[in-house]
Amino acid sequence: MYVTKIEPRVSETDGAGHINNTTIPIWFEAGRNEIFRLFTPDLSFKNWKLVLANMNVDFVRELYYGKEVKIHTWIGRIGNSSFVVKEEIYQEDMLCARGTATYVNYDLKRKQSQPIPDEIRDILQTHMMEN
Amino acid sequence: MYVTKIEPRVSETDGAGHINNTTIPIWFEAGRNEIFRLFTPDLSFKNWKLVLANMNVDFVRELYYGKEVKIHTWIGRIGNSSFVVKEEIYQEDMLCARGTATYVNYDLKRKQSQPIPDEIRDILQTHMMEN
Amino acid sequence: MYVTKIEPRVSETDGAGHINNTTIPIWFEAGRNEIFRLFTPDLSFKNWKLVLANMNVDFVRELYYGKEVKIHTWIGRIGNSSFVVKEEIYQEDMLCARGTATYVNYDLKRKQSQPIPDEIRDILQTHMMEN
Amino acid sequence: MYVTKIEPRVSETDGAGHINNTTIPIWFEAGRNEIFRLFTPDLSFKNWKLVLANMNVDFVRELYYGKEVKIHTWIGRIGNSSFVVKEEIYQEDMLCARGTATYVNYDLKRKQSQPIPDEIRDILQTHMMEN
Numbered sequence: 004m005y006v007t008k009i010e011p012r013v014s015e016t017d018g019a020g021h022i023n024n025t026t027i028p029i030w031f032e033a034g035r036n037e038i039f040r041l042f043t044p045d046l047s048f049k050n051w052k053l054v055l056a057n058m059n060v061d062f063v064r065e066l067y068y069g070k071e072v073k074i075h076t077w078i079g080r081i082g083n084s085s086f087v088v089k090e091e092i093y094q095e096d097m098l099c100a101r102g103t104a105t106y107v108n109y110d111l112k113r114k115q116s117q118p119i120p121d122e123i124r125d126i127l128q129t130h131m132m133e134n
Numbered sequence: 135m136y137v138t139k140i141e142p143r144v145s146e147t148d149g150a151g152h153i154n155n156t157t158i159p160i161w162f163e164a165g166r167n168e169i170f171r172l173f174t175p176d177l178s179f180k181n182w183k184l185v186l187a188n189m190n191v192d193f194v195r196e197l198y199y200g201k202e203v204k205i206h207t208w209i210g211r212i213g214n215s216s217f218v219v220k221e222e223i224y225q226e227d228m229l230c231a232r233g234t235a236t237y238v239n240y241d242l243k244r245k246q247s248q249p250i251p252d253e254i255r256d257i258l259q260t261h262m263m264e265n
Numbered sequence: 266m267y268v269t270k271i272e273p274r275v276s277e278t279d280g281a282g283h284i285n286n287t288t289i290p291i292w293f294e295a296g297r298n299e300i301f302r303l304f305t306p307d308l309s310f311k312n313w314k315l316v317l318a319n320m321n322v323d324f325v326r327e328l329y330y331g332k333e334v335k336i337h338t339w340i341g342r343i344g345n346s347s348f349v350v351k352e353e354i355y356q357e358d359m360l361c362a363r364g365t366a367t368y369v370n371y372d373l374k375r376k377q378s379q380p381i382p383d384e385i386r387d388i389l390q391t392h393m394m395e396n
Numbered sequence: 397m398y399v400t401k402i403e404p405r406v407s408e409t410d411g412a413g414h415i416n417n418t419t420i421p422i423w424f425e426a427g428r429n430e431i432f433r434l435f436t437p438d439l440s441f442k443n444w445k446l447v448l449a450n451m452n453v454d455f456v457r458e459l460y461y462g463k464e465v466k467i468h469t470w471i472g473r474i475g476n477s478s479f480v481v482k483e484e485i486y487q488e489d490m491l492c493a494r495g496t497a498t499y500v501n502y503d504l505k506r507k508q509s510q511p512i513p514d515e516i517r518d519i520l521q522t523h524m525m526e527n
Contacts, residue, residue, distance in 0.1 A: 012429075045462070149461060322450065324447075
């Protein structure tokens with residue numbers, strides 16, 4: 004499991020006084036940096052591979068400015084060319100949001116999906132968890 | 135159905151050359167302004183009602199900077215205190231993203247959900263569509 | 266002068282109840298789309314020319330969610346390879362923010378600035394104003 | 397001097413392949429969290445004090461996704477009710493952006509500026525630097 008710590012920003016709140024709901028996908032994406040690095044080791048956009056097919060977020064509890072946030076990121080399922088990232092956001096040890104992101108390994112030049120290479124699949128499997 | 139036109143911004147793209155996937159929930163939220171106004175006619179945050187419980191997005195096709203985008207927003211289902219917004223994004227008449235957002239009518243002071251008032255329910259029903 | 270209309274988004278407010286100050290540069294950039302198009306007619310990032318050297322913003326009055334905003338964008342000064350964009354944001358006919366942005370016409374492959382072509386200079390000059 | 401470390405996010409880049417220029421004010425604001433806490437110890441928006449009057453940014457060098465960024469934040473000048481924050485962004489030990497932010501200590505209910513309290517002034521002074 005990958006753990007990413009984030010310090011909320013004023014600009015990430017909204018007028019209702021909490022973290023705006025559109026900030027959550029931004030934080031979840033920030034928690035996937037190490038997964039992006041698996042597919043594109045130099046993190047250059049020229050060699051970018053992963054395309055997001057679906058995102059789903061359950062908003063469980065309000066998040067606030069002023070207290071550190073932890074993103075938990077792991078792998079839920081691995082298919083032939085796609086896989087599911089599972090992710091949770093905690094603040095003060097309480098679950099605040101939970102989501103999934105389905106990525107496809109994609110050749111952006113040929114415009115077609117590609118099987119996930121075995122060496123990446125092996126690493127992804129070490130980050131699989133049941134829940 | 136509500137239709138909202140948006141001109142993409144450079145800041146909404148990412149290094150892969152397209153609109154970043156975290157921009158989509160921001161645009162979908164922008165398309166719900168008239169729904170927010172139904173529940174909070176003066177749009178003041180002091181009287182804010184709606185809390186997002188779940189968002190789901192299918193990314194169908196890349197979106198680009200430089201071409202106007204249309205958000206289609208309608209109502210999919212109305213429960214006692216919650217309802218589902220359905221939404222699509224089109225660019226050059228092609229479907230690029232499709233989502234749902236589940237909102238709860240919530241009393242932020244008493245911290246409990248509230249039935250949707252009949253006069254709002256009636257208006258929401260005029261924006262219901264099957265798909 | 267270019268005029269761009271923007272409908273504020275919930276995600277652009279912050280906990281203090283107004284539009285967050287980091288939203289202002291985003292709106293100003295949105296107001297420069299037609300200037301970007303002058304230098305890169307197809308608006309493709311492969312052919313992108315303009316690099317921002319400086320931005321300055323005076324925050325004059327709070328901006329609010331719920332009321333349309335107008336961006337005024339014009340040209341203040343044209344040098345050999347650089348030029349200054351001047352810009353203002355109005356809400357309900359009141360000036361709320363005022364800024365300048367200094368852009369350099371830049372060859373991103375050769376990594377050096379380039380003179381502004383005469384045909385673009387002529388068009389920029391039609392958008393010059395004293396203030 | 398305050399130092400804040402930030403891991404760039406994909407959503408903070410733009411189609412030109414670098415960090416978008418509108419991300420810089422967001423990062424600078426993130427670097428001011430400890431200054432906000434001086435004026436509003438519980439960081440609640442109900443008790444918020446500081447209003448931004450001016451921001452100025454020099455863009456010195458492109459910033460990239462994939463490499464940690466450091467924000468340096470210090471105090472440049474303290475007036476009666478206002479003060480100037482000075483700030484720089486470094487990536488791989490190279491200066492990439494430099495800015496100032498002028499804040500006013502403001503009573504949001506009475507809508508008037510207030511002198512900076514002596515105990516806060518004393519702490520701000522320990523963060524003053526010449527440059």
